[in-house]
Amino acid sequence: MREFTIGQLSKLTEVNIETIRYYEKVGMIPNPPRTSGGFRIYSAPHLERLSFIRRSKELGFSQPEVRKLLTLVDEHKYTCAEVQEIAANQLDAVRTKIKDLRKLEKALAGMLSECAGGDIPDCPIVDILSTVPEAYRKMLG
Amino acid sequence: MREFTIGQLSKLTEVNIETIRYYEKVGMIPNPPRTSGGFRIYSAPHLERLSFIRRSKELGFSQPEVRKLLTLVDEHKYTCAEVQEIAANQLDAVRTKIKDLRKLEKALAGMLSECAGGDIPDCPIVDILSTVPEAYRKMLG
């Protein structure tokens, strides 16, 4: 069992068939050999590469970043520092996103705490959303 | 100063001109009257509505959710509970995202802590990413 069809590879890696073909088209995985009928034939290196891509995506790396990582690995002459930088940038980005989401969380929780629910045709949340910022009101005379 | 061109509205609300036209096209803001030459003329209600949309987006509501909120407000017969539900869903979604990002943060930080940097042509991060999961290895014989 050293060779796979695209469907088998898809099940193994939990990457969509269409996505595998897409990765091939955009050059992230190499063109595999084919059967006489044109079916793609995959083997261990493809599995490893696709698995690498999947793990990177799971860690939130964007496609350009994944490409950079792949290129570094492909060239077999990357340094630890190069990889470290990409990962450190990603960590920064993740931490920034967490901060932003925390702010959202606070704002939403604050609004919800003022909201009594029920059948009343009125809601503090709508009031907040409807409020026109001070700066605009000047414009309205 | 009770009427605005699209450019003035854009500056006031900090919403892109193209985005304002897009919102009009998809029915989130009403078609404004026009000058004889075809220029859009906006006034207070448009400013308020666009401001509502912008605030909702800032709170992370998706377009369908913003639409729901707008519909509720438009119909002027929403109940507090309806609005509360949308906001509560959004809060849940935000909290889930934060949790996911925390996991990412931990994984990345862990990888980075094992990484010494420097000019060595080798990196624990690449090793981790290159690891083929146990389940796959069976397939490789």
Place this chain on the structure above:
DNA sequence: GTTAATCCCTGTAGTGACTACAGAGTCAAG
């Protein structure tokens, strides 16, 4: 009164990272 600068118009196409077909061909089992 005309010209230049700045605005605005419509419509189409592009973004990221896939996903979803349509219509045709291939393969493996019975």
Place this chain on the structure above:
DNA sequence: CTTGACTCTGTAGTCACTACAGGGATTAAC
């Protein structure tokens, strides 16, 4: 040899905008 599941290519759709291209409107200055 047929059936049914799989695969092929290529195009178009997704979300929520953004970026033009190629024109017309408006306004301020001269």
